[in-house]
Amino acid sequence: MWVFNIMIEGGYFIKARKIQDSDISLAPPHVREIWDWLLKEVNHTDIGNIKRGSTVRSLEDMRQGLKWFVGYRKEMYSKSKCEMAAKWLRKHGMIETTKTTRGMLLTVCNYDLYQNPKNYETNNEKSTKPTRSKQPFPTINKNEKNEKNETKEKEIIKEKNWRNDFEIYKAEIDKTFNKLKNDSAFISEQQKFNPNVDIILTMEKSIVNFWATEAGWKNKKKTKTENPDWKLTLTNAISNPTNRVWIPRDNQIQNQQPIQQYKHYGEG
DSSP, rough: OOOOOOOOOOOOOOOGGGGSSSGGGGSSSSHHHHHHHHHSOSSSSSSSOTTEEEEEEHHHHHHHTTOETTTEEOOOOOHHHHHHHHHHHHHHTTTEEEETTTTEEETTTTHHHHHHHHHHOOOHHHHHOSSSSOOOOOOOOTSSSHHHHHHHHHHHHHSSTTTTTTTHHHHHHHHHHHHHHHHHHHHHHHHHHHHTBBHHHEEEEEIIIISHHHHHHHHHTOOSSSSHHHHHHHEEEEEEETTOOOHHHHHHHOOOOOTTTTTTOOOO
16 A cells, blocks of 8 residues: 655755757756756745745855765865856746846746646646555645645745845845936936935945845834835935945046946946
């Protein structure tokens, strides 16, 4: 009699057999391993601003996540190999990347299509069941209708927010900062109110030195607001003398904000 009463923790991800007919089957081994690592790392459900099929990771996260040991010596892929793998995956339409102040927002293309078990069901597969026991084969798929697992999953989703997850907290800051620094109207208005101040670098300084730190997170959690107004927070930071980064004197004479002159944190 076949009796299964063990649920495998940690969930799973799916790899379609048709991958053996795709370009990645002929890619260098480190590209294939990094692809598998990405499938494992991306969210299987929306968490804060990071959607299902996406995650924020750095090249160093990639290197550390795929390390191996030769005796006591730790080995890792080089940064250039990780960059090459990401470039290969982008070129072949398998991932999309967006730079953030904490690394890259990585999104697996067609995630919902390939990670939905229902898309793999056929008549033959549905009829393939153990015949030596009347007891049904229990599922290990936490996305199927298992009442206990669904309840647990919903509780986790409800618990995950900027107040108790530092990564979600920082992701919300990143999103607002990237939006504001590309908002020419906002930059122009703040430049008028704060002459000779580099608006973008000033906001960035406030994030790097305080708001994206544990201390800044702890400070923000003291507020009772459910959804922080990050635009207001960063606008106020511009007026704080300790955050201000001044435009070089030569550029002040030209009376222009040198937005393109600086290489901002997180932009490579």
